[in-house]
Amino acid sequence: MREIAASYSEGRNSSKIVFEGLIEVQDVKSGPIGPPVNAMSITMAGAHRVVSVRVLRAYRGQASGTVIILTGMGLGDCGFDFETGKRYLVYADRIDAVNLFTSICSGTSPIEHAGPALRFLRGEKPTADDLLDGQVYQEKVEARWYGTACGRVTNADGTPFSGGSVDMTQMRDEPLPSMVVSDPDLSKPDGSFCIPTIRPGKYLLTAEKLDYDFHIRWMGYYPGVGTHSAAVPIEIRAGVSLSDLHFSVAKEPVYTVRFRIVAEGSPAPSENLGVAIDGADQDKLAYHLRQNENKDGIFSAGYVPPGHYLVQTYLQPDFQTGKIPPELSKLRMAKQEVDISSDSEILLKLNPATQP
Numbered sequence: 001m002r003e004i005a006a007s008y009s010e011g012r013n014s015s016k017i018v019f020e021g022l023i024e025v026q027d028v029k030s031g032p033i034g035p036p037v038n039a040m041s042i043t044m045a046g047a048h049r050v051v052s053v054r055v056l057r058a059y060r061g062q063a064s065g066t067v068i069i070l071t072g073m074g075l076g077d078c079g080f081d082f083e084t085g086k087r088y089l090v091y092a093d094r095i096d097a098v099n100l101f102t103s104i105c106s107g108t109s110p111i112e113h114a115g116p117a118l119r120f121l122r123g124e125k126p127t128a129d130d131l132l133d134g135q136v137y138q139e140k141v142e143a144r145w146y147g148t149a150c151g152r153v154t155n156a157d158g159t160p161f162s163g164g165s166v167d168m169t170q171m172r173d174e175p176l177p178s179m180v181v182s183d184p185d186l187s188k189p190d191g192s193f194c195i196p197t198i199r200p201g202k203y204l205l206t207a208e209k210l211d212y213d214f215h216i217r218w219m220g221y222y223p224g225v226g227t228h229s230a231a232v233p234i235e236i237r238a239g240v241s242l243s244d245l246h247f248s249v250a251k252e253p254v255y256t257v258r259f260r261i262v263a264e265g266s267p268a269p270s271e272n273l274g275v276a277i278d279g280a281d282q283d284k285l286a287y288h289l290r291q292n293e294n295k296d297g298i299f300s301a302g303y304v305p306p307g308h309y310l311v312q313t314y315l316q317p318d319f320q321t322g323k324i325p326p327e328l329s330k331l332r333m334a335k336q337e338v339d340i341s342s343d344s345e346i347l348l349k350l351n352p353a354t355q356p
Contacts, residue, residue: 016060016061016092016093016094017058017060017061017062017063017090017091017092017093017094017100018058018059018060018061018089018090018091018092018121019055019056019057019058019059019060019061019063019089019090019092020055020056020057020058020059020087020088020089020090020111020118021053021054021055021056021063021067021087021088021090022053022054022056022085022086022087023051023052023053023082023083023084023085023086023087023088024052024053024054024066024084025051025052025084026049026050026051026052026082026084026174026176027049027050027175028047028048028049028050028073028175028176029047029048029049029050030047031047031048031317032048032317033048033070033072033095033101034095047073048070048071048072048073048077048079049069049070049071049072049073049079049082049176050068050069050070051068051069051070051071051082052066052067052068053066053067053068053069053088053090054066055067056087059121061094063092063100067100068098068099068100069082069090069092069099069100069101069102070095070099070100070101071101071102071103072103073176073177074104074177078103078104078105079103079104080102080103080104080106080108081176081177081179083110083172083201084174086110086111087110087111088108088109088110088111088114089107089108089109089110089111089114089117089118089121090102090108091106091107091108092106092108093106112145113142113145115127115129115130115141116130129141143239144238144239145199145238145239146196146197146198146199146200146236146238146239147198147199147200147236147237147238147239147240147241147242148194148195148196148197148198148240148241148242149168149194149195149198149203149205149234149236149241149242149245150192150193150194150195150241150242150243150244150245151192151193151242151243151244151245151246151247152190152191152192152193152245152246153166153187153191153193153207153220153246153247153248153249154191154246154247154248154249155218155248155249156248156249156250156251158248160187160188160189160190160191161187161191161207161209161218161248161249162186162187162188162189162190162191163186163187163209164186164187164207164208164209164218164249165182165183165186165187165207165208165209165284166182166183166186166187166193166195166205166206166207167180167181167182167183167195167205167206167207167208167284168180168181168182168195168198168203168204168205168206168234168236169203169204169206169282169283169284170199170201170202170203171201171202171203171204171233178282178283179199180284181195181196181197181198181199182195183195184196187207193207198236199236200236200237200238201235201236202233202234202235202236203233203234203235203236204221204222204228204231204233204234204283204284205221205222205231205234205245205247206219206220206221206222206231206283206284206285207219207220207247207249208249208284208285209249210254210303212303215253215254215255215256215303216251216252216253216254217251217252217254217303217305218249218250218251219249219250219252219285219305220247220248220249220250221247221283221285222234222245222247223246223247224247224248226250226252228281228283228285228286231283252305252306253306254302254303254304254305254306255303255304255305255306255340255341255342255343255344256300256301256302256303256304256343257277257300257301257304257340257343257344257345257346258298258299258300258301258344258345258346259275259277259291259298259299259300259301259311259345259346259348260297260298260345260346260347260348261273261275261294261297261298261299261313261334261348261349261350262297262347262348262349262350263331263349263350264350264351264352267296267297267298268297268331268350270294270297270325270328271292271316272315272316272317272318272324272325272328273292273294273313273314273315273316273328274290274291274292274299274313274314274315274316275289275290275291275292275294275299275301275311275312275313275314275348276288276289276290276291276311276312276313276314277289277291277301277304277309277310277311278309278310278311279305279307279308279309280307280308280310285305287304287305287307287309289301290314292316304340305340306340306341307339307340308337308338308339308340309337309338309339309340310335310336310337311334311335311336311337311338311346311348312333312334312335312336313333313334313335313348313350314333315328315329315333329353330352330353331350331351331352331353332350332351332352332353333350334348334349334350336348
């Protein structure tokens with residue numbers, strides 16, 4: 001018989017606040033969440049989520065009306081990926097008088113996934129499924145929560161596309177990371193693929209493989225197009241398996257780009273300075289990079305696909321002190337749009353913050 005855990009947060013039953021809530025608004029704020037939250041609040045993107053939640057029913061601790069939950073972005077920082085407009089069973093701890101904190105380790109889950117714990121908290125009797133062995137429960141119940149997408153990928157000449165990454169990227173309008181799910185075994189020798197456990201929603205299906213020696217990649221969007229704008233979204237429904245998704249890929253070059261940063265005419269090497277390069281699209285084939293490893297003020301980005309990019313410098317607080325060095329805080333960060341169609345070098349100038 002499976003044990004029903006009613007609450008969990010960084011140690012069993014330690015969450016101070018437990019409630020059902022509706023996600024109303026989400027936003028992104030730069031920087032780490034800060035104390036007393038631990039390193040899970042520090043993200044590679046240097047940002048975190050600010051989530052406004054309407055409390056529907058509270059079970060533990062003080063929670064009513066609309067509360068604010070802080071969590072990571074979900075980029076390896078244990079941030080929980082809330083979806084706006086959906087209901088959740090939330091396990092949280094208080095940061096201060098205004099903000100709560102949750103993570104993927106807390107037990108927070110979509111309301112439809114919280115059945116056993118939710119019935120326990122509501123004082124309802126468990127169902128027969130609630131008492132199943134854990135593995136049996138997963139096979140019988142959890143499979144209903146997700147969809148599956150299977151098919152085949154070919155090269156432009158019709159031969160099988162094997163050994164490539166095949167991915168589904170969630171489409172979302174908010175400035176939040178899109179969930180990506182992949183075939184765990186890459187495309188097979190015959191080009192076939194199968195992506196399991198996809199949350200319901202709309203997705204773009206893509207395939208990609210890089211040749212690191214010759215600086216080319218094979219890429220394509222379903223139903224066999226080369227651009228994000230021409231791709232056809234696929235709707236995934238809970239408990240539904242799609243089995244006939246066939247599309248093709250094409251070949252394109254990729255480039256190496258160097259970014260040379262200068263401040264008042266001199267190189268600006270600093271471990272607190274980074275470069276971000278972002279394509280316009282949000283999918284698995286788009287190029288987005290945060291780079292803070294530099295040599296003498298020069299940053300390198302490899303295997304960049306051709307296209308239009310926004311390039312900008314950014315400041316990173318010192319890991320130990322949380323502060324920006326004074327000499328850098330006096331500079332205005334560089335920001336410019338560039339078209340990349342070859343190996344190239346881009347000059348980024350940092351001007352004094354007081355300069356118009």
